[in-house]
Amino acid sequence: QSALTQPASVSGSPGQSITISCTGTSSDVGGYNYVSWYQQHPGKAPKLMIYDVSHRPSGISNRFSGSKSGNTASLTISGLQPEDEADYYCSSYTGLSTLVFGTGTMVTVL
Amino acid sequence: QLQLQESGPGLVKPSETLSLTCTVSGGSIRNNTFYWGWIRQPPGKGLEWIGNIFYSGSGYYNPSLKSRVTLSVDTSKNQFSLRLNSVTAADTAVYYCARQFWAGWWFDPWGQGTLVIVSS
Numbered sequence: 331q332s333a334l335t336q337p338a339s340v341s342g343s344p345g346q347s348i349t350i351s352c353t354g355t356s357s358d359v360g361g362y363n364y365v366s367w368y369q370q371h372p373g374k375a376p377k378l379m380i381y382d383v384s385h386r387p388s389g390i391s392n393r394f395s396g397s398k399s400g401n402t403a404s405l406t407i408s409g410l411q412p413e414d415e416a417d418y419y420c421s422s423y424t425g426l427s428t429l430v431f432g433t434g435t436m437v438t439v440l
Numbered sequence: 441q442l443q444l445q446e447s448g449p450g451l452v453k454p455s456e457t458l459s460l461t462c463t464v465s466g467g468s469i470r471n472n473t474f475y476w477g478w479i480r481q482p483p484g485k486g487l488e489w490i491g492n493i494f495y496s497g498s499g500y501y502n503p504s505l506k507s508r509v510t511l512s513v514d515t516s517k518n519q520f521s522l523r524l525n526s527v528t529a530a531d532t533a534v535y536y537c538a539r540q541f542w543a544g545w546w547f548d549p550w551g552q553g554t555l556v557i558v559s560s
């Protein structure tokens with residue numbers, strides 16, 4: 331199974347909105363509504379930000395939103411803040427009871 | 441509040457077996473809604489799913505690691521464990537344990553992670 335494809339880096343100024351894409355295939359992203367997104371600050375464990383494509387866990391800011399179209403899922407961060415600077419990873423259930431992560435995206439707040 | 445903590449040797453010799461344990465506190469590992477998973481991250485690289493296990497002992501594995509991985513669970517200690525045999529330098533990574541929701545396969549919460557270096 332191949333890693334899902336994410337852009338290596340995305341940047342934006344404070345207050346702006348950015349979108350991170352996560353491209354897979356019909357066997358993973360496109361086939362199931364089981365895409366999740368994680369935020370990882372340096373030296374820290376990943377933190378769940380979005381599950382099941384577009385659901386936010388309790389305590390996660392509504393500035394984070396998720397969506398999916400075909401084989402590509404997206405994470406949008408609106409009103410970008412300095413603390414949003416981190417690495418972001420998507421993941422998807424693949425069927426056959428396996429899971430794959432994305433390649434990761436470094437978000438920089440300019 | 442559920443917490444997970446990885447433990448085990450930080451240094452393993454090539455060709456030997458890496459063994460880690462994840463201790464769950466603040467909740468029972470005997471839960472029909474969650475798997476218990478392992479994920480690793482080589483230094484400076486991305487996340488890789490290793491596998492997950494249900495409290496009954498049934499589990500799923502990353503096909504690329506399946507031949508070398510064994511997952512187990514000890515409900516009496518509220519722990520689950522990872523064994524990875526025949527390790528090489530490529531297995532050097534931070535290893536995380538996490539609770540994994542059975543339906544959506546998302547992970548929350550995660551342990552803090554433990555660095556395992558494979559070196560002679």
